[in-house]
Amino acid sequence: MSFFSVSASAQQGLEGIIVETYYISNTADEVPNDGGTLPSESVTYRVFVDMLPDYKFQAAYGTPSIGGEGGHELSISTSTLFFNNEDRGATTPTYTKNQARDNTVMLDSWLSVGAACVGQMGVLKTEDDGVATNQNNDNLLQNNNPAAGIPLTEQDGMITGVPVNATLVGEANLASPIFDNTNEVSNGSSFVMNDGAWSALTGATGPTASNRVLIGQFTTNGVFSFKLNIQIGTPAGGVERYVAENPVNDEIQFAGLMFTSDVITVAKYIKSEEPLFSISPNPSADRFNVILNHDLNAVKLRIVDMQGRLIEQRYFNGLTSNQSNEFSVDHLPSGTYLVQVVADGKQSTLRFVKP
Numbered sequence: 001m002s003f004f005s006v007s008a009s010a011q012q013g014l015e016g017i018i019v020e021t022y023y024i025s026n027t028a029d030e031v032p033n034d035g036g037t038l039p040s041e042s043v044t045y046r047v048f049v050d051m052l053p054d055y056k057f058q059a060a061y062g063t064p065s066i067g068g069e070g071g072h073e074l075s076i077s078t079s080t081l082f083f084n085n086e087d088r089g090a091t092t093p094t095y096t097k098n099q100a101r102d103n104t105v106m107l108d109s110w111l112s113v114g115a116a117c118v119g120q121m122g123v124l125k126t127e128d129d130g131v132a133t134n135q136n137n138d139n140l141l142q143n144n145n146p147a148a149g150i151p152l153t154e155q156d157g158m159i160t161g162v163p164v165n166a167t168l169v170g171e172a173n174l175a176s177p178i179f180d181n182t183n184e185v186s187n188g189s190s191f192v193m194n195d196g197a198w199s200a201l202t203g204a205t206g207p208t209a210s211n212r213v214l215i216g217q218f219t220t221n222g223v224f225s226f227k228l229n230i231q232i233g234t235p236a237g238g239v240e241r242y243v244a245e246n247p248v249n250d251e252i253q254f255a256g257l258m259f260t261s262d263v264i265t266v267a268k269y270i271k272s273e274e275p276l277f278s279i280s281p282n283p284s285a286d287r288f289n290v291i292l293n294h295d296l297n298a299v300k301l302r303i304v305d306m307q308g309r310l311i312e313q314r315y316f317n318g319l320t321s322n323q324s325n326e327f328s329v330d331h332l333p334s335g336t337y338l339v340q341v342v343a344d345g346k347q348s349t350l351r352f353v354k355p
Contacts, residue, residue, distance in 0.1 A: 013055035013232055014242050017256040018048040019122055020210065023107060024145040026307040033138060035103035036086040038102050039157075039221040041306040041336055043148075044107045044123045045261065046122065046157065047226070054235040056203030057113060057213040061229050062171065062193035071244045072229045077190040080222030082109040082178060085272055089181030090199075092166045093117045093217070097158065098194040101137045107227045109179045111172070113200035114213050115163030121207035122214030128155035131151070145308035164204040169198030189222070203233045224261040276341045276348040283353040286330040288339075295320050296343035303327065303352075311337065319343075320336050329354050 024045040030040045049057050055234040065071025085108040088095035093110050096118045100106045126149070134156045136142070146149045154325040162171070168175065171193040198215075218224055229243045244257040273286035278291045290301055297318045303311040312327065319325075327336075332354055340349045 005169060010077045012065050012252065013052040013234060013240060014049070014053060014230070014252075014254060016050040017123070017228070017254075017259070018050055019259055019261075020046040020048065021148045021155075022046045022125070022217065023141060024143060024148045024306060024308070025052045025107070025141075026143040028142065029104065029140050031140075033103040033140070035089070035105055035108075036084070038083055038104045038107060038219075039080075041217050042083055042107070042221040043224070043261065044217060044219040045224055045229075045328045046124075046214060047216045047218070048122075048124065048206075049230060049232070050212045051206070051209065051232055053209070053211055054205075055211065056205055056233040057200060057215065057235050058199040058203050058239065059169075059199035060111075061197035061199070061231060062195060062217055064195045064290060070308065072193065072246065074227060074229055075190060076178075076216070076218065076223040076226045078116070078220040078224050081189050081191070082222055083107060083181060083219040083221075084109055086181055089179075091168065091179045092226040092247070093174050097132075097134060097208040098268060101134050103138050104140060106136075106141060106156070107217075108181070109218045109220075111165050111166060111168075111175060111179060111216050112214050113196045113198065114161075114204040114206070114215075115166070116214060116217075117163070119160060120240055121161035121163055122217075123157055123159055123207060124150045124212065125152075125155045126158045127208050127210065127212075128157055129159050129268075130155055130158070134158070145306070145338075146150065146304065147308075147340065159206045159207055164200040164202060167199050167201050168196070169199060172196040172198045174226040198309055224259075226257075228261050230255040231255070265297050275350060277350070278337060279352055282350075283355045284329065285355055286351060287326055287328045289324045289326050289338065290341065291324050292319050292321055292341070296341075299341065299343040301325060302340045302342075303329075304340065306338065 025042040027037050027040045034288040062074035063072045088105045089108040227244045231241045243251045247253040299316040302313040337352045339352050
């Protein structure tokens with residue numbers, strides 16, 4: 001694709017990729033409505049490209065190999081299906097903020113180059129200005145699960161602006177069967193692109209000084225993963241291309257372009273952050289161990305269900321790396337739970353499954 005044939009600049013303007021846990025649904029959101037039935041325990045993820053000032057997001061892309069070299073596959077996948085709203089859903093967020101107040105429109109899965117809906121730029125909920133937060137007309141999306149950070153009832157991650165339109169090129173046009181509004185779940189669980197892009201032809205910048213551009217929202221009750229390649233424009237008019245693997249020529253390999261949702265954090269820089277702990281065994285019917293990956297002070301360990309209800313909580317003045325704490329779960333009903341460790345100003349959350 002000629003769009004990506006320009007040589008990359010020697011500078012590096014990509015600061016990180018951020019995956020925000022936007023919302024976690026509960027049984028109250030599962031009721032059938034005009035938008036289709038949202039499965040309980042679905043997680044809505046937002047993906048942001050974080051750049052230095054004056055850099056512009058240009059495209060997320062996949063390219064074919066030439067002579068067995070240089071191919072960069074882009075993939076977005078779930079172990080189940082992506083949720084697509086039947087009422088207003090689309091491949092890109094073309095609904096208005098008023099329309100987003102209805103049923104589960106706000107949790108539709110889509111691709112973007114900055115927009116959260118018509119006339120609204122997507123921002124991290126922590127960067128939301130708190131003005132005109134959407135209140136759901138159907139009393140849905142009220143869950144206040146701590147793993148999703150600020151509730152949508154308080155800050156919706158949208159601020160007024162003029163988003164750049166997303167242009168779908170090549171295989172990106174095939175995103176429609178995966179992210180559309182034909183039914184409440186997609187026609188597949190994986191979008192793979194080897195020759196295409198969704199792009200901002202004039203370049204897109206973030207609406208705040210942090211210069212973070214929202215490039216997609218994805219809702220699923222399964223394990224969510226992606227492998228991305230992105231192109232950004234430099235202030236001097238050059239380009240930089242970042243790839244998940246197999247760099248050639250001036251391409252820059254960037255570990256943060258690969259992600260899996262085994263770890264749930266409110267907002268995660270996936271280039272450098274690692275979880276504070278691990279769980280073993282998982283799944284387990286009777287008990288599991290929380291094993292720390294670091295020495296930590298003032299540690300809080302907690303288990304919550306997918307509705308955000310606290311199951312158990314423990315406090316420690318300090319714990320050492322590889323120290324293990326056992327939790328008994330034989331009294332809990334089967335299902336998915338969130339195990340959280342909060343310490344030293346950091347938080348990690350892992351899923352635990354009781355069969």
